[in-house]
Amino acid sequence: MKFLRAQFGFVVSLFLAAPLFAREPAAPAKDFTHETPRQIEARLKWWSDARFGMFIHWGLYSQAAGYWDGKPTSGAGEWIMNDMKIPDSQYAKLVPQFNPVQFNARQWVRIAKAAGMKYIVITSKHHDGFGMFRSDMTDWCIKSTPFQRDPLKELSQACQAEGVKLCFYHSIMDWHHPDYLPRKPWNDLASPNPNFDNYVAYMKGELKELLTRYGPLGILWFDGEWEDTWTPERGEDLYNYVRGLQPDIIVNNRVGKARAGMNGMNKNGDRVGDYGTPEQQIPATGFGPGVYWESCMTMNDTWGYKKNDNDWKSAETLVRNLIDCASKGGNYLLNVGPTGEGLIPEPSVERLQQVGAWMKINHDAIYGTSASPFSKLVWGRCTSRTTSTGTTLYLHVFDWPTNGQLIIPGLKSPVTKAYLLKSNSLGWHKRLKTIPAADSLTISVPAAAPDQFSSTIVLKLTGTPKAE
Secondary structure, eight states: OHHHHHHHHHHHHHHHSOOSOOOOOOOOOOOOTTOOHHHHHHHHHHHHHHOEEEEEOOSHHHHHTTEETTEEOSSOGGGHHHHTTOOHHHHGGGTTTOOOTTOOHHHHHHHHHHTTOOEEEEEEEOTTOOBSSOOSSOSSBGGGSSOOSOHHHHHHHHHHHHTOEEEEEEESOOSSOTTOSSOOTTOTTOOSSOOHHHHHHHHHHHHHHHHHHSOOOSEEEEEOOOSTTSOHHHHHHHHHHHHHHSTTOEEBGGGSSOBOGGGOOBSTTOOSSSBBOOBSOOOSSOOOTTOOBEEEEOSSSOSSOOTTOOOOOOHHHHHHHHHHHHHTTOEEEEEEOOOTTSOOOHHHHHHHHHHHHHHHHHGGGTTTOBOOSSSOOTTEEEEEEEETTEEEEEEEESSOOTTSEEEEETOOSOEEEEEESSOOTTSOOOBOOEEEOSSEEEEEOOSSOSSSSOEEEEEEESSSOOOO
């Protein structure tokens, strides 16, 4: 207890002291916003091929677990400071409590990898401004907790060992920093004369630490760009600053101001950032070649951990969401919200294990695939892969036909082979009979569906598919 009292006194005192950071010098001016489509495609190829990633929301709010002074928040767990209007000086009480000794970076990465996820996006800083890494820019970070370790460094090492891409989520909005504008009325430690340029310099300083200390990153996933103090010009400058430090990094469209709300896609054809970010929804249709997007979604109702949120999506829904995204040419970023102790909740782990079991069999129908050539399929979805030797269509059948006949409407290309992707105990793939017609193809299928969530039929075609 003596240590916790001393630690809390230190945390509160750092609020009242002068800011610890200095202005970050500007990076060399270079414009990365005018790449050719081919350059963009090459830089984003690993991500487009991956199709599936893990989102991790983890911070001080995880310790609160959706409760403050014994009262539950009605909003998202990571927004508790805003939703409960908690003053900075009171929110700081979480710092000496946060000691996630059960955190195991290798275990987290292996959970993601076993689920079939190719990249991890974790919150380096959420809207409460608290850094989940050891920063030299401020004491408002993990180094002021009893934990002392750097979880992002440990995740970087684990991701490299397991062959998973590490990516960071970094909030532009900051409820804690004294120079951020606009300030919340419940902030009791705001600067009397805030200077937003000082805040931007501080944010760039943190980003420089992240981009120079943790190895090559896959993505910088920005958020919190919607307040009026953030402008298109600042977004373009930040995009160029980040790319100046790691030229190959991918940056989402929330770095700028073009995002059209929760549907996540850019308005008016503006392009600052590399891809769109639909939130908690999947677009009704795809967007065609050269338009990159990723749907980020929760497993329950919130991003950060809330101990009373048990509204879990089924593993079937998660698998079908992944298929739906891939069939429209997009990625699926599925969230977990670890506890203040450092554990991924067991319901999340259980569902990811089930998704992983499906992916172990069906990954060829997801990784490296392109959007469906069909406008609509009533029984499921389709992904495709085209090479110099022809096209492979992966038919994801959600509703298995009870009469043994699967009809593919509008397919006019000749089929050279059809078979089930799931093999039998001897490793054989069951060949299927196809019956072509003028405006459709009928496939004779077994009476029972091979997979519980979605069964995959592979069609081999010559050339590019002709479909409606």
